[in-house]
Each structure stands twice: as C-alpha cells, then as structure tokens.
Amino acid sequence: MKLEITVNGRAVSADVPPNTLLSAFIRDHLRLTGTHRGCDTSQCGACTVIANGRSMKSCSVVVGQMQGAAITTIEGLAGKDGELHPMQAAFKECHGLQCGFCTPGMIMSSVDLLTHHPHATKAEICELLEGNICRCTGYENIVKAVQTAQKKMSA
Amino acid sequence: MGANEFVNKPHIGESVRRVEDARFITGQGNYVDDIVEAGQKYAAFVRSTYPHARLTGVDTSAAEEMPGVIRIFTGKDIAGKCGGLPAGWMIVQVDGAPMKEPQRPFLAIDKVRYVGEPVAMVVADTKEQAQNAIESVMVDYDPLDPVIDVHKAANGPALHAEAPDNRCYKWGIGDKAGVDAAFTKAAHITKIDLINNRMIPNAMEPRAANATFSRATGESTLYTTSQNPHLVRLLMCANILQIPETKLRVVAPDVGGGFGSKINVYPEDVGVVWASRALNCPVKWTAERSESFLSDTHGRDHHTHAEMAMDKDGHFLALRVHSDVNLGAYLATFGPAVPTYMYATLLAGQYKTPQLYAEVDAWFTNTAPVDAYRGAGRPEASYVVERIVTRCGWELGLSQDEIRRRNFITEYPYQTPVAMQYDTGDWPKCLDEANKLAEVDSFDQRRKASEAKGLRRGIGYSSYVEACGMGPSRIVGQLGARAGLYESGEVRVNPTGSVTVFTGTHSHGQGHETAFAQLVAARLGVAIENVEVVHGDTNRIPFGMGTYGSRSLAVGGGAIMKALDKIEEKAKKIAAHLLEASDADIEFENGQLTVKGTDKKISFGEVALAAYVPHNYPLEKLEPGLDETAFFDPPNFTFPGGTYICEVEIDPATGVVTIDRFTCVDDFGVIVNPMLVDGQVHGGVMQGIGQALLEEGVYDQETGQLLTGSFMDYTMPRAINLPNFRIGTVCTPCTSNPIGSKGAGEAGAIGAPPAVINAVLDALKPLGVNDIDMPATPFHVWTAIHNAKA
Structure with a gap:
C-alpha cells in the first residue's frame, strides 16, 4: 500500500505491505531504533509510541490501520533545539x-x-x-x- | 591508594547523574538489534518441539525452495567440524571423580534434550523469509520419555550416555563427621524442606547476535548481547571454532539487562558466526520473546532439606544441608559452579555455626540449561539459612531478631566452616538500623489495626551475607574454575587532558560510564564530563572477564585504581622535572601537582601535554605518553551483607499478599555513587519479591513443554507491586580492594525472598499455616489457609 503518515512532525510516504507492524515500520523502514521490541504478546510496552494523541503499543497495530496518522516516537519527544521533554x-x-x-x-x-x-x-x-x-x-x-x-x- | 584515603576524595559518595542516560532517554542507544550491516542476511532457528527425542532425520529440501532462503544448516553440517559449548567450571565429586561433562553441539546432532533446543538454522534474505522457512523444515523425532522432576531423574531415561543415572555430580563441602557428632549433642533440632523456584531471567532486551566476516582478513566480528565479550571470544575461539583470537572481534554494545542470563556463550552466537563465515555475508538473529523463554538460561530450581542442631539456648551447633539441583539438559557456562561454590560456601550466613556440611546432587533434566540468575547460588543459600533460622526461633519461642542476635558473628575476619573468610562487617548494627527504619517497635499496633479489618499482618527478617568480586584466581582455579577472575583497566590520558578509561567489565544497566568516571575525576581532578569509559569491544579493551557476581567496582574498579596509581606516579615524575624538584616532593591533589611546602605547582593538564609533547621532558629516564594498564586479581571475595525486614498484609479471603513496607540496611563497604547503589537495591529487591510472590518457570511434568512461555503466563513484577522502600546503609570498608567496595548488584535478589516468605508465614501462623513455597501467589496462600483449616 501507499502509506502516508506523519512521524515526529515529518510527512512520510512509503510503499509497504499493509500488514507491516507499525513497530517494524518505525524500526526497519524509518530506522528509528529508539522504539524497542521486547515481546511478542503486546505485554512489555517497550514499543510504545504516541499515535494521534494516545499511547499505543506499536507492535499491536499494522500500518494498514495507520493511514494518515500522526506518530511521535522517543526520537521526536525533545524540542527542536534538543531541549529535553x-x-x-x-x-x-x-x-x-x-x-x-x-x-x-x-x-x-x-x-x-x-x-x-x-x-x-x-x-x-x-x-x-x-x-x-x-x-x-x-x-x-x-x-x-x-x-x-x-x-x-x-x- | 587505600580505601580510607580514597573515600575522602571529591565526587566519592556523590549521586552524580548518569552520563549514559543522554542517549537512552532520547532513543539513541545502540543495541544489537539496532545494527544493520550492508548486505545483511537473517537467521532463524528450527527448535525442538520435544523435550527428549532421537533425531532420525532433518529434511530441509522443501524449505530450501522457499523464497529468499540462502542456506540451511543442520547438525550434520557441523558434526566433527567444531567443538561443543564448554562449561567454565569443573566440579570434582565427593569420590574424587570429575563431574560428567557431556558434549553440547550448537545444533543438535543425534538427539534433542529440551524443548527449544536448536535443530537447524535457516539463513534468508529477510527475517520474515527465514521465519517462514523454518516452518517447512521437516524434522523426524523418535520421542523418548522426558525427565522433568529432579527427584525422578535417577531412575529416568538417560539424557546423556556419559551420565546413565542423569547425575552430573555429587559434591560436598564441610566436615560430615563433625556435623554428625554435633547433632548427637543437640538439645533441639529444627528441620525444613524448601523449594527454590525456577526463575526465568527475562532481561527486557531479547538476546540478539549479528556476525560479519571479512574474507580479506579472515576476521569475524560478532555483535552480541553479552555481559562478557572477551569470555565469548575466548570460548568461541579456543573451544568451539578453534580459530585464533585475532580472527574474532566480539562487541557487546548497549545491552538491555543481563541478570546472569547473558554470561553464556549461546548456540545462536556460534550459529551466526558459523553462517557468516560459510556464506561470506553478515548474518543476524534476534530472539522473539517466546524464544527467550525457551532458550535463555533459567535460574535457581533447588530442592533442599536442611537441619539445624542447637543447644538449649538456641545457639547453633551444626547445620546439615542436602540439595537436589536441576542443571537442565546441558551444562551452561557457569552452570556447574552456581549450585556448588556460589551456593554452599555461603551457608554459614551471618552466624557462628561451628559445624556445617552440605551435599549437592546435580541432575540433568529435559529442561532449558540452568545458570546464573541475579545472585547465582547465594539467593539459594540465603533462602535456606534465613528460612531455617527464623523457624529455629519460632520453635524455641524466640523472636526473629533474638535468634539472629544470639548467633551473629561479631569478630572479623571470621573463618567459616565452608571455605569463606569474611573480612569485615557489622551485622548487629545492620539489624539495629533495620529495626529502626522498619519501625518494628510499633509493629504490634499495626498488626492489631490489620486484624480489626479482618486482615493478617506479618513481619519477616532476612540477615543475608553474600560473596562478590570472586578471586583470587589461584584459589578459584584449585576449585575448578577454568578462567582467571582478575580484571583489567587502562587509563589513557589524552594530550589535552581528557581521559579515556578502558575496562574489561561490561555495563548493561549498572552505570559504569558514570561510576568509573567518578573514580578518575576523584583521583586526577579531571571533570567527569572529560572522562570517557569504553567497554564491550574486544578490539578496544584489554582482556577482562566482564560483569557478573557484582564484581565490576570491586574488581574492575580495583584495576582502574591500580592504573591510576601508575598514572599518578608518572605524572609526579614529569611534574618534578618541570618544577625542578625531586619526585618525592611532589603532591598530587585536586588536579594540581605541587612541590611540597611551596607554592610551585603545575596542573595535571599541563603535565599531560608535556607527556605527549616532550620538548622539556626527562627522556633519558622516562618514556613519553601517559597511558597505563593494570590488572587486579583480588586477594579474597568481598562480603556484602545486611538485614532486610519485610512487612506484609494478607487478605485471608483472597490470599492476596500486599507488601506494606520493605526495609533494607546493607553494608556495601565504600559507596562511590549512592544513587546507583539505591537503584541496584530497588531492582534486586523487586526481583526477589517477584521470586517470592509472583514468578515461577513451570514445565509440564508429562510433556516437558514450558507452560510459562510468555509474559501472559509468567508473572513479571509491575509497578503495582512496588513496595514502600526504606533504605539505609552501614559501611565497613572491604579490605580486598583499593576502593573498599563490596558490590551491590545482587544483594536485593539475595536478601529479599526469605524476608518476604518469613513475613507471609508470620502472618499466617495464627491460622495454622506452617509452611508455604514460593511463589506465594494468592492461590497458594488461599490454599494454604484453606488446608490448615481442614
């Protein structure tokens, strides 16, 4: 699918299978490796990102569900000048x-x-x-x- | 420099905020799974679905046709071409025979011995393709009955031809005849049967390995989630692949927790190196959590009977202990040492027990290999000692405080009957402090208040001692260790005065980058931010043994201190030349080198520059440069100890145990960074609470399947389990290293479980409950109450 998504304030467009896990998209396609995979059962929370204003375990959704979403990962939390949240x-x-x-x-x-x-x-x-x-x-x-x-x- | 002088230096005892946090809180950490090489290929492992079976065939033909598959390796491909995974310790049995030491190939060759054992390795272009292809590898198993229960191991089918009765060793320590004689004179004997439940370590980062190969140089690089990269390199080169160390670089970058489970050289580490050399491409594997559950080493799993002989006043005369311990299917790297020298040597606890004999039967079973888990043997020892000591008190009508006080060791050094010589401590003081912090004086009021609400309240003590910073190498070598237990440290002063420290220890959460920088800042007067600590890369650091057994500050810090001695000595000589004074007249304080009794001085930075730009320099008697390496082999173990007091409230209707407060008073010797030490205590205690109340690795006795194979089935402590911590320290400096430090990494996990269970039993005694096994889950507690009524 043609995925249009905003990650850390930046518009991203990618051609990916719709069943790609959001965690895999973030880590493997965008190489934002701050989002971690710690389990296979959506229990550990290491992959948590903020999607459309709510926290979400990025291992528990596929990108097909995320068309148009705004995602913030750990890399996008600090201010533009590097000031820590x-x-x-x-x-x-x-x-x-x-x-x-x-x-x-x-x-x-x-x-x-x-x-x-x-x-x-x-x-x-x-x-x-x-x-x-x-x-x-x-x-x-x-x-x-x-x-x-x-x-x-x-x- | 000795501990007494060192402790007054700047930055020592200061809660310096962590240097390493900057990358972790911004998502810039560099863990093994984050590394992707150009031309990266991926491995996935076919794992045994049977706990015990003959391997009659592995058919890879269908899988080889799957998209993206490059090569599939099976046991046949490696048989006779490489060594097995070695054990790091040889145990000599009571009859003088060596332990049974079966081979452990990294891919099963003719038999599988636990569910999850690697049978074949698929390498493919993508991770998904490799994972899809393992489903198409057809393995023919000829199932055999599994051995799961250690009590049935002796009469069960043999796992290994080398051990027909499944016993790896029968080992003993202490004076058996002396103990028997003491028991005949006892006024009272207290007996106890205990199970130390099987733990699954579950570091949050799953294991991962990524190997590259250079055909030009014949050199492999292995990125792996290891606590000790040099040990991985040594064992892999010398024992398994049989290649020179110069042809393997091992890098353990940021590692997401270890807790002992990442000490081992694992089959997957070998597998990716093997595949990358065979295929001339980078090969990476990252565990799924379910693979971690099945194939990481597990911990504990002891079944113990203990008896304490006492005189009429409750003074201990002798302790007799027998443990059946589960080693799993194969010997892991420290597997044989954990239930022997790491365990029974601590059974004297904090007490004057004149006679002690412990015997251990270690069994192979069709379960994952068992090795170190936070504490490694010492939690098993403290659980035996602190459970039986509390029970001794109860049987004699003495409080938990009094039975301990009557038997405390009060003079140091103290030689126990089981090899250890405690150098320093003040255990009555730890107990006093803990009583105060826990507000034991007003416990009865709180108990009454709970009872008024229909709840039970109990208090539990644990006065643990443990042993860290293993050494000296000469002694541990006599006991069967196959490696030395020193540590290395290099202090490289750079020309402009910044300092790089290279350490053989490894940080996977402990905060070495901060604590070691504090040592350098204290000694050389350099700002902490100008000190960089390098660890985890065998091409950069001197040979060292990594991090386990709470050894890093005591032994690794000891090496850095020795290197700093050399730096100071050389800096003084350079300064003496520059200031036209004699070496003996130079004093080094707060980064300034001063001629004693004068105002003539020079800064350390100027000395560093002179060492590298030696225009005005005593070249005829001193080499340029300011870069020193030291190795430190400690003269003795260190002995952290203290008292933990746990107070619980239990709802008898539901069996739910709530920890009202958890008090820790530890003697860790000299503390460099109290914030880091408190953090270690919090984490260790929580793992101890997890063991006591929540966690248990369970195999089905019939099928040998792991029933607790995910976070849905294995209860990890969560924030709701947070107790109210009350933490204090007592300091008696350790005499076995230049810092005076004893080690703080494991104490919490060692001291906590008996405190929790003693508290649970204290609460339930009035209901007629005399015993309960860990984990004291609501179901177990409710059942115990229900059965006591019946």
Missing part, C-alpha cells in the same frame, strides 16, 4: 532507567499518562504503568520520575 529530564534526574531498553516505551507511556491524568496519585501512576515492564529499576525511580515531571508540567 520534562519527562525525559525527570527520568535522568530521578535515575528512572538503568539498561535503557524499556525506557523509550516507559517515557512515552508516562507522557500519555500525565496528558490524560495530570493529577494522578502515586497509586494511580502505578496502575497506569501496568502495560510497561521494567526488569532493572524495581519501578521505584520510574514512579518518582513521573511524579517529578508531573510537578514540572503542572507548574
């Missing part, structure tokens, strides 16, 4: 990452979380991160990072 800055400040593999998906989910639940409590943050698995941090500092970004973003 408050969530990125908070993950660094709070040591919310170790090996870095779940991090892009975790950050994208967290951005979506605060966009739609700006006043989430700690318990709600924990529940809303249900779709993202981290094996390194024990989640303690991830949750702290989301809370830190929450303060900054609401200020």
Whole structure:
C-alpha cells in the first residue's frame, strides 16, 4: 500500500505491505531504533509510541490501520533545539532507567499518562504503568520520575 | 591508594547523574538489534518441539525452495567440524571423580534434550523469509520419555550416555563427621524442606547476535548481547571454532539487562558466526520473546532439606544441608559452579555455626540449561539459612531478631566452616538500623489495626551475607574454575587532558560510564564530563572477564585504581622535572601537582601535554605518553551483607499478599555513587519479591513443554507491586580492594525472598499455616489457609 503518515512532525510516504507492524515500520523502514521490541504478546510496552494523541503499543497495530496518522516516537519527544521533554529530564534526574531498553516505551507511556491524568496519585501512576515492564529499576525511580515531571508540567 | 584515603576524595559518595542516560532517554542507544550491516542476511532457528527425542532425520529440501532462503544448516553440517559449548567450571565429586561433562553441539546432532533446543538454522534474505522457512523444515523425532522432576531423574531415561543415572555430580563441602557428632549433642533440632523456584531471567532486551566476516582478513566480528565479550571470544575461539583470537572481534554494545542470563556463550552466537563465515555475508538473529523463554538460561530450581542442631539456648551447633539441583539438559557456562561454590560456601550466613556440611546432587533434566540468575547460588543459600533460622526461633519461642542476635558473628575476619573468610562487617548494627527504619517497635499496633479489618499482618527478617568480586584466581582455579577472575583497566590520558578509561567489565544497566568516571575525576581532578569509559569491544579493551557476581567496582574498579596509581606516579615524575624538584616532593591533589611546602605547582593538564609533547621532558629516564594498564586479581571475595525486614498484609479471603513496607540496611563497604547503589537495591529487591510472590518457570511434568512461555503466563513484577522502600546503609570498608567496595548488584535478589516468605508465614501462623513455597501467589496462600483449616 501507499502509506502516508506523519512521524515526529515529518510527512512520510512509503510503499509497504499493509500488514507491516507499525513497530517494524518505525524500526526497519524509518530506522528509528529508539522504539524497542521486547515481546511478542503486546505485554512489555517497550514499543510504545504516541499515535494521534494516545499511547499505543506499536507492535499491536499494522500500518494498514495507520493511514494518515500522526506518530511521535522517543526520537521526536525533545524540542527542536534538543531541549529535553520534562519527562525525559525527570527520568535522568530521578535515575528512572538503568539498561535503557524499556525506557523509550516507559517515557512515552508516562507522557500519555500525565496528558490524560495530570493529577494522578502515586497509586494511580502505578496502575497506569501496568502495560510497561521494567526488569532493572524495581519501578521505584520510574514512579518518582513521573511524579517529578508531573510537578514540572503542572507548574 | 587505600580505601580510607580514597573515600575522602571529591565526587566519592556523590549521586552524580548518569552520563549514559543522554542517549537512552532520547532513543539513541545502540543495541544489537539496532545494527544493520550492508548486505545483511537473517537467521532463524528450527527448535525442538520435544523435550527428549532421537533425531532420525532433518529434511530441509522443501524449505530450501522457499523464497529468499540462502542456506540451511543442520547438525550434520557441523558434526566433527567444531567443538561443543564448554562449561567454565569443573566440579570434582565427593569420590574424587570429575563431574560428567557431556558434549553440547550448537545444533543438535543425534538427539534433542529440551524443548527449544536448536535443530537447524535457516539463513534468508529477510527475517520474515527465514521465519517462514523454518516452518517447512521437516524434522523426524523418535520421542523418548522426558525427565522433568529432579527427584525422578535417577531412575529416568538417560539424557546423556556419559551420565546413565542423569547425575552430573555429587559434591560436598564441610566436615560430615563433625556435623554428625554435633547433632548427637543437640538439645533441639529444627528441620525444613524448601523449594527454590525456577526463575526465568527475562532481561527486557531479547538476546540478539549479528556476525560479519571479512574474507580479506579472515576476521569475524560478532555483535552480541553479552555481559562478557572477551569470555565469548575466548570460548568461541579456543573451544568451539578453534580459530585464533585475532580472527574474532566480539562487541557487546548497549545491552538491555543481563541478570546472569547473558554470561553464556549461546548456540545462536556460534550459529551466526558459523553462517557468516560459510556464506561470506553478515548474518543476524534476534530472539522473539517466546524464544527467550525457551532458550535463555533459567535460574535457581533447588530442592533442599536442611537441619539445624542447637543447644538449649538456641545457639547453633551444626547445620546439615542436602540439595537436589536441576542443571537442565546441558551444562551452561557457569552452570556447574552456581549450585556448588556460589551456593554452599555461603551457608554459614551471618552466624557462628561451628559445624556445617552440605551435599549437592546435580541432575540433568529435559529442561532449558540452568545458570546464573541475579545472585547465582547465594539467593539459594540465603533462602535456606534465613528460612531455617527464623523457624529455629519460632520453635524455641524466640523472636526473629533474638535468634539472629544470639548467633551473629561479631569478630572479623571470621573463618567459616565452608571455605569463606569474611573480612569485615557489622551485622548487629545492620539489624539495629533495620529495626529502626522498619519501625518494628510499633509493629504490634499495626498488626492489631490489620486484624480489626479482618486482615493478617506479618513481619519477616532476612540477615543475608553474600560473596562478590570472586578471586583470587589461584584459589578459584584449585576449585575448578577454568578462567582467571582478575580484571583489567587502562587509563589513557589524552594530550589535552581528557581521559579515556578502558575496562574489561561490561555495563548493561549498572552505570559504569558514570561510576568509573567518578573514580578518575576523584583521583586526577579531571571533570567527569572529560572522562570517557569504553567497554564491550574486544578490539578496544584489554582482556577482562566482564560483569557478573557484582564484581565490576570491586574488581574492575580495583584495576582502574591500580592504573591510576601508575598514572599518578608518572605524572609526579614529569611534574618534578618541570618544577625542578625531586619526585618525592611532589603532591598530587585536586588536579594540581605541587612541590611540597611551596607554592610551585603545575596542573595535571599541563603535565599531560608535556607527556605527549616532550620538548622539556626527562627522556633519558622516562618514556613519553601517559597511558597505563593494570590488572587486579583480588586477594579474597568481598562480603556484602545486611538485614532486610519485610512487612506484609494478607487478605485471608483472597490470599492476596500486599507488601506494606520493605526495609533494607546493607553494608556495601565504600559507596562511590549512592544513587546507583539505591537503584541496584530497588531492582534486586523487586526481583526477589517477584521470586517470592509472583514468578515461577513451570514445565509440564508429562510433556516437558514450558507452560510459562510468555509474559501472559509468567508473572513479571509491575509497578503495582512496588513496595514502600526504606533504605539505609552501614559501611565497613572491604579490605580486598583499593576502593573498599563490596558490590551491590545482587544483594536485593539475595536478601529479599526469605524476608518476604518469613513475613507471609508470620502472618499466617495464627491460622495454622506452617509452611508455604514460593511463589506465594494468592492461590497458594488461599490454599494454604484453606488446608490448615481442614
């Protein structure tokens, strides 16, 4: 199919089979390798991107469903001048990452979380991160990072 | 430089934010699966669907006709042409015979021994084509009965001709006769049976390997998700491919977590190198998560009976332990060492137990090979010790605090009956601090409040000790290690004063790029951002052993410190020449080299420049340049230890266990970066909580199929499982390395499981529940309560 899609603010047009997974399109066609594949069952959340304003596990949709969509990946989160998104800055400040593999998906989910639940409590943050698995941090500092970004973003 | 002086240097003990984060939070990390070479081809593996079968034929003809297929390799193609995957450790049995060491070819040749074992490798133009083609490879299996349960292994069908009774070894440590004699004098004996549940490590990055080959030079490059690239190169060259090390470069770039599962040399690593050499093209394989579940090494899987002999006051007299351990179908790289020297040598725990004897029967079964998983042997030991110690207290009517206090080792160094000599510690202090942080004083009020709501509340202690930073090489060699356990470090001061550090350790989440930069900044006065740490590439770094066993700072940092000693010494000589003073009069502090007692000084940057632009330089007695390498072979293991206190609330109606608070007081010796250490504790404890409450790798006993083969079936801890952490530290500097550091990477996973289970049992005791196995899932807890009532 002829896919017309916007990725990180840039219009992309590609000739790809409609059953290409969005995660494969992002990684293999666009070579945006910050979006990671960590499982085959849409459980781990490492591939999370923001599509049309909502977080989405990019391994669970095919590009045929995404005609005309606007996608933001981890590479598109910082400002044009390289200024970090408050969530990125908070993950660094709070040591919310170790090996870095779940991090892009975790950050994208967290951005979506605060966009739609700006006043989430700690318990709600924990529940809303249900779709993202981290094996390194024990989640303690991830949750702290989301809370830190929450303060900054609401200020 | 010793620990006492070092600890007062700038940046030491400072929570410096991580240098490596900049690339990870912006999606610029470089993991193996991110690498695509020009002309990249892809491999996929046909894996055994049977746990145990004779391989009577592999027909690749239909698959070879599939679109894009370039070549299919089977066991026949490799038989007699390369070595098997070696074990890194030889265990000598109680009767003096060597362990049974069957061959492990990277593609099965005449038999398959676990579900997921590679049988054939398809190479195709695209990943999809390779995956489609494996479906068309026809494998003829002649199924045999599988051996899944270790207790049935001795009388089951033999996996390997070398081990007709499926026993790899019977091994023992300690004084059996002394233990038997002590038991005859016991006033009280406490017995316990335990299962240390099988774990599946599940680093978030699935394993991957990508090999290139240069026909011009005969050199292969392997990008792989490894914790120890030099070890991969050594074993692959010397044992498997039998090519000189100069013909293989191994690169482990950004690696997404290891937890022990990426120590091994895996069949797929060998496969892609083999294929790329045969086909003269780059060949890449990336695991699907389901392949990770089936084929990554698993962890733990011990069945243990232990008995503690005590006098009438609860002083330990002797401990007797027997474990049946599951090695899986083949010996993985550290497989034989984990349930022996990494396990039974820690069974003394923090206690004065005068007599100790442990015996281990290690069995082959038709399951995935078992190797190190965060803690590797020490969690199994701490689970035995801390479960039985708590039970000893309960049987004698002593609190968990009191039974520990009565038996604590209080003088150091302390020689245990099982080979280890603890250098330093202050375990009563760790217990005191933990009691305070956990607010144990007011526990009874909280218990009453829970009971008023119809809930049960319990508290569980675990005073663990573990061993990190393995060494010295001479001793571990006598115990059967086939490699040395030193580490290397090179400090290269560049002409303009920036510094590159090359380390043989490997960072896959630990934060070495920051912590090692702190060491250099502390010693040389260079800004942290002017220090670059290089790891993971055998063509760039000196030979080293990688990262496992929480060794990187203690052993790898030790090597860097020794290299820094040499840099300082040479810098002083250069400065002495430039300042026209004698070498002995130069002091080096905060990046300045000063003539003692004068204001004559020169900056380290100027010295570096002089070393590389030696116009005014003592060339007749000193070489130019400022670049030093050191190897550090530690004189002893390090012994992190501490007390963990877990407090749980349980709903007896549902069996759901909620951790109310989890308190950790650890003695890691000198801490370079507290933020990184806390992060290690959080992660380790969460994995320990996962083992205690959520996770278990389960094989069907009849069919040998892995029932927990995806994240839908294997319960990973998630953010909702986050406990309220309360973290404290005690510091007794380690005497076995120049930093005074003990290692923090695994303690959480070692100390946590018994604390959780002791808390669960403390909560359920009033209901008549005396025992429960991990994982204490709601179903297991509810069943235990229900059965106790019956």
